[in-house]
Amino acid sequence: MSTYQKGMAPIRTMGDDSDVEEENLVNDYKEQVQFEELDDLEPAGLSMAQQTDDIQSRLQQAAQPLDFSAPLEAKFQSYDSYCSLFHFILNSEGPVDLEPPSHYWAWDVIDEFIYQFNSFSSYRARIARQGNNEEEIQMLRENPNTWGCYSVLNVLYSLIQRSQIAEQLGAMKRNEDPMAVAGDYGSKSLYRMLGYFSIIGLLRVHTLLGDFSLALKTLDDIELNKKAMFARVMAAHFTTYYYVGFSYMMMRRYSDAIRAFSHILVYVSRTKNFQKSAQYDSITKKNEQMYALIAICVAFTPTRLDDTIHTALREKYGDQLLKLQKGGPESLPIFEELFRAACPKFISPVPPDFENPEANIDPIEHHLSIFMDEVKTNMWSPTVKSYLRLYTTMDLSKLAGFLDVKDDELRSWLLVNKQRSKQLRWTETGLLDGELVNISDLDYALQGDLIHVSEAKVGRKLVDWYLRNLSRTYA
Amino acid sequence: MNMNGEDPVERPQEIRNIINGLERYNPEAAGVLEAYLTQQCEEKFCDCNANRALLKLYQLNPDRIKDEAITNILVKALTQFPSPQFDCALHLLSPAQTNPTSSSELSEAVGHLRTLNLQLEGAQYARFWATLDSDDIYADLTTDIAGFEDMIRLRIAQLISQSYREIQISVLENWLGLDDAEEVQKYVVEKCGWKVAEGGLVQIPKNAENEAKKTEIREDVNIDMFARVIKRSWEETA
Numbered sequence: 001m002s003t004y005q006k007g008m009a010p011i012r013t014m015g016d017d018s019d020v021e022e023e024n025l026v027n028d029y030k031e032q033v034q035f036e037e038l039d040d041l042e043p044a045g046l047s048m049a050q051q052t053d054d055i056q057s058r059l060q061q062a063a064q065p066l067d068f069s070a071p072l073e074a075k076f077q078s079y080d081s082y083c084s085l086f087h088f089i090l091n092s093e094g095p096v097d098l099e100p101p102s103h104y105w106a107w108d109v110i111d112e113f114i115y116q117f118n119s120f121s122s123y124r125a126r127i128a129r130q131g132n133n134e135e136e137i138q139m140l141r142e143n144p145n146t147w148g149c150y151s152v153l154n155v156l157y158s159l160i161q162r163s164q165i166a167e168q169l170g171a172m173k174r175n176e177d178p179m180a181v182a183g184d185y186g187s188k189s190l191y192r193m194l195g196y197f198s199i200i201g202l203l204r205v206h207t208l209l210g211d212f213s214l215a216l217k218t219l220d221d222i223e224l225n226k227k228a229m230f231a232r233v234m235a236a237h238f239t240t241y242y243y244v245g246f247s248y249m250m251m252r253r254y255s256d257a258i259r260a261f262s263h264i265l266v267y268v269s270r271t272k273n274f275q276k277s278a279q280y281d282s283i284t285k286k287n288e289q290m291y292a293l294i295a296i297c298v299a300f301t302p303t304r305l306d307d308t309i310h311t312a313l314r315e316k317y318g319d320q321l322l323k324l325q326k327g328g329p330e331s332l333p334i335f336e337e338l339f340r341a342a343c344p345k346f347i348s349p350v351p352p353d354f355e356n357p358e359a360n361i362d363p364i365e366h367h368l369s370i371f372m373d374e375v376k377t378n379m380w381s382p383t384v385k386s387y388l389r390l391y392t393t394m395d396l397s398k399l400a401g402f403l404d405v406k407d408d409e410l411r412s413w414l415l416v417n418k419q420r421s422k423q424l425r426w427t428e429t430g431l432l433d434g435e436l437v438n439i440s441d442l443d444y445a446l447q448g449d450l451i452h453v454s455e456a457k458v459g460r461k462l463v464d465w466y467l468r469n470l471s472r473t474y475a
Numbered sequence: 476m477n478m479n480g481e482d483p484v485e486r487p488q489e490i491r492n493i494i495n496g497l498e499r500y501n502p503e504a505a506g507v508l509e510a511y512l513t514q515q516c517e518e519k520f521c522d523c524n525a526n527r528a529l530l531k532l533y534q535l536n537p538d539r540i541k542d543e544a545i546t547n548i549l550v551k552a553l554t555q556f557p558s559p560q561f562d563c564a565l566h567l568l569s570p571a572q573t574n575p576t577s578s579s580e581l582s583e584a585v586g587h588l589r590t591l592n593l594q595l596e597g598a599q600y601a602r603f604w605a606t607l608d609s610d611d612i613y614a615d616l617t618t619d620i621a622g623f624e625d626m627i628r629l630r631i632a633q634l635i636s637q638s639y640r641e642i643q644i645s646v647l648e649n650w651l652g653l654d655d656a657e658e659v660q661k662y663v664v665e666k667c668g669w670k671v672a673e674g675g676l677v678q679i680p681k682n683a684e685n686e687a688k689k690t691e692i693r694e695d696v697n698i699d700m701f702a703r704v705i706k707r708s709w710e711e712t713a
Binding site for chain 1: 477478497500524527531534535537557559562563565566567568569570571573574577589592593596597598599601634637638639640641642643646649676684685686687688689690691692693694696700701704
């Protein structure tokens, strides 16, 4: 944990982030309260200048976090003000002539909009599960469409369509002028930015609903690289890679997941000195989560990591990683622990069943149990591999004897491990595409009960080392 | 390329329009996707991507749910093993539908199919056939899917050929869920083109996967990797 002692945010244990989160939110809330007071003071009839002020403050407010413990009324109210703001932006006559208050404003709005949707859904489910707060239950039942999934999706898709952002990104990909296809709305930066970040918002909503392939498909128009528009807003950059990596992991594309997580973690570690500390704090939690996810992915697909990542991973999750890599039943609770700590806060898209509190299972348990099926299927692979590495040929019954299992059991383990050694890996096109590659350095084939083993030798990788030392010498 | 059974060539234009556009959120599209699912079941192909669009509509509009469509989608996804298709479909169900302790007919059916999937994913093929035989419920669940057992058997044979050069007929008998050695012999010769040698050893032709050749992984070095260094040294001298 030594990297943390150099004046950086105190390490926080996974899982109890809500306190810190809450504190941040409270601080932000104080600012927001001031806006609310301003609103109250507003006289009924507004002059032109005041109207502009009014819309500016609404824009500001939309980007402000809502207090974690805000009462239900405030959550309802917040939903209403988003609706009216988006209605104003989308359904006024012609494009609204407004400049966004800052270059990260559009991201903040979409981010906060989805965050509130997410936490409202979780809150509603929790109230239903606990089943003892009659007053709130009554309120939630009477307003089933508040923060409804369809209306959230509707906002995001409408912003994307209005701004013609997909067309614009397509043109950029072909090296053409995006303005030629942007239309009246999309040529304004307000719409373009909202449309763009709505795509990232969709990536997030689809992931929260457990639709991982649709989540990745949503990014088809966006090219993931440092020149991408989202890279200009650190939080957006970070969030995008977290959700992309997570979705890859859930689709068993562990090497792609590792690539996504590593990319952003390396970027963060290289730029952390330039980040404003407040911004850095807010990403510390996601940072930790991504290391936990990398640990899971590496356990599935042993991979040589970037040196910085490797060192940090060993510091943060060294013990857990060892256990994961060893496999077997002892590894299962560690997989569960890390998954719970690092997964997004999954939600259910429809209102819960208030009649039967116990019927409302936390969606996290649902997704975790499906994920654990695959973990269990693979849990003997490390054992099998560690033995096979020692031989070039081996008799199946003899190995079964070593492992104290039946022959047929071992045959299954061998097949599973062999089948999982092929993985789809992203090439150059859409995130969902890829080519099937061999990700294991150990290969084997069976001739009756004789296992022929061959190990791929990995030549030394020198380019990275060479480049790094060159830049160190000449920097 | 993509996951197995993700984007089949059989997909008609109408379905393509639905799943690639906003129509996928229209509750009315469920009818079209259900009819397409029936077509997949009858014509022995699989479009997991389109089927997920149907599950998504069910997720957003629970009043539309047809239990039979859900179980048929899961059985179709089952035939794609090993792949994440079955899991991807499960993730779109509601927690109550996959909860083993709730006693609805659907959640029981999902539980049964999940057991089958675990066995196929875990390469426990003998156990899979035994489970399938153990209860009439499995016949009910798979009855709509034409050629279900044949598809599974063929897939297992294909996977065996990727790991084995030779395999005992007795092992195959259990794994392929066939009645006796004679039937196995007939199956592997006629359907797979394998040979049966004396002593009941089945020989599988060589292919890229069952050879286990020694390889060396070497780093691909190209000039682009050094572009920045070269550019910099050029700029510094200039």
